[in-house]
Amino acid sequence: xxxxLGYREFGAADVQEFFDRPDPVPGPAEVLVRVAAAxxxxxxxxxxxxxxxxxxxxxxxxxxxxxxxxxxxxxxxEDATGLEVGDRVTGFALTGAGTYAETTLLLGESTARIxxxxxxxxxxxxxxxxxxxxxxxxxxxxxxxxxxxxxxxxGGVGIAVAQLARDRGLVVTGTGSTAKRELATKYGAAFIxxxxxxxxxxxxxxxxxxxxxxxxxxxxxxxxxxxxxxQSVTELGGEFVHRRLDRASLERVAELMAAGRLDPHIxxxxxxxxxxxxxxLVESRHASGKLVLDLSL
Ligand SMILES: NC(=O)c1ccc[n+]([C@@H]2O[C@H](COP(=O)([O-])OP(=O)(O)OC[C@H]3O[C@@H](n4cnc5c(N)ncnc54)[C@H](OP(=O)(O)O)[C@@H]3O)[C@@H](O)[C@H]2O)c1
Numbered sequence: 504x505x506x507x508l509g510y511r512e513f514g515a516a517d518v519q520e521f522f523d524r525p526d527p528v529p530g531p532a533e534v535l536v537r538v539a540a541a542x543x544x545x546x547x548x549x550x551x552x553x554x555x556x557x558x559x560x561x562x563x564x565x566x567x568x569x570x571x572x573x574x575x576x577x578x579x580x581e582d583a584t585g586l587e588v589g590d591r592v593t594g595f596a597l598t599g600a601g602t603y604a605e606t607t608l609l610l611g612e613s614t615a616r617i618x619x620x621x622x623x624x625x626x627x628x629x630x631x632x633x634x635x636x637x638x639x640x641x642x643x644x645x646x647x648x649x650x651x652x653x654x655x656x657x658g659g660v661g662i663a664v665a666q667l668a669r670d671r672g673l674v675v676t677g678t679g680s681t682a683k684r685e686l687a688t689k690y691g692a693a694f695i696x697x698x699x700x701x702x703x704x705x706x707x708x709x710x711x712x713x714x715x716x717x718x719x720x721x722x723x724x725x726x727x728x729x730x731x732x733x734q735s736v737t738e739l740g741g742e743f744v745h746r747r748l749d750r751a752s753l754e755r756v757a758e759l760m761a762a763g764r765l766d767p768h769i770x771x772x773x774x775x776x777x778x779x780x781x782x783x784l785v786e787s788r789h790a791s792g793k794l795v796l797d798l799s800l
Contacts, residue, residue: 507604508778509567513553516786519779522565524604531582532611533597536574540627541602543773543781543794544659545732546570559599567601568782569796572609573617573626583611585750590616593626593753603778603796615753618761624795625760628659628767630748632793633756635731636663636765639744640671643708643727647672652704654721655712656692657683659793660731662768664710665692670764678702678713678721686768686791711736768792774800 505526510518529535547568550559559566573593579586586592594614600607617626639660645651651668655661656677665687668675675692677683687694695702702720709725711718714733722728728741736743759765771794773781781794 505605539623562599569602571630572602632659649707
């Protein structure tokens with residue numbers, strides 16, 4: 504049996520509840536994993552709220568929160584090639600399987616082994632924020648020295664984009680509220696405090712992680728515009744990020760972390776019993792860096 508945090512109906516945070524479920528049985532292309540750490544992401548509350556039913560409207564209740572996890576393989580389906588019992592891995596959960604749980608199913612083709620030196624909590628941030636940042640920068644394919652504005656540099660995706668962009672020789676500026684200045688500066692980015700001044704300038708590219716009115720404010724500043732959360736970017740002449748969700752991308756981000764070139768900037772580590780608090784902070788839309796559930800706590 505496995506304890507999990509989920510919901511029996513769509514709604515606000517008060518529909519969340521803990522329950523026990525039998526360990527799920529992996530299909531041919533899946534692996535059963537003992538979760539060591541799980542990332543907390545905005546998509547988790549969007550799924551719970553029923554705002555993206557095209558993604559989870561078909562999944563039976565109770566649904567379990569969480570999309571990404573790092574852990575140890577307990578069982579592997581026959582088509583989950585390259586993954587064996589006992590492997591340390593990170594990956595995307597099967598839709599509906601959830602990762603705010605002691606065990607879960609990960610998709611074999613979207614799961615990768617991780618270096619022994621990589622902490623579980625770091626590895627748990629690779630599938631969502633880590634590979635989104637990689638996909639964004641590969642899609643933009645900017646030359647060394649190009650200027651990049653990261654709208655929302657203080658979030659999980661924003662701070663990963665900023666570091667990988669600097670690593671590629673780009674000149675990075677980020678927007679955020681006053682409390683995010685120190686974070687931007689730490690990773691070598693210029694900073695625009697959107698609460699104190701207008702966001703202005705001209706950039707070879709803008710990566711938007713905020714969406715809505717904020718996206719509309721920064722769109723005219725970009726030669727190339729890409730968004731990770733707001734698909735209406737295409738109405739503004741920009742592109743939505745193409746997500747690869749493949750093993751090779753997970754491995755590349757794991758290598759960057761192990762080599763000290765990417766720090767997920769974890770600002771909060773929570774036991775499963777306090778997952779409500781972690782998700783509430785993300786739902787406030789003003790978290791810093793990454794929040795992670797650590798199942799050893
Ligand atoms: N397509 C995909 O596969 C994919 C993958 C990952 C994420 N996403 C989406 O990308 C978005 C960001 O995800 P995340 O994990 O980075 O979120 P997050 O960690 O919760 O960060 C959100 C950040 O937005 C900043 N923010 C809010 N309003 C702002 C504004 N007006 N100007 C500048 N910054 C602002 C906040 O900083 P302040 O406190 O400074 O305002 C906060 O740090 C979400 O919509 C998520 O669903 C999509």
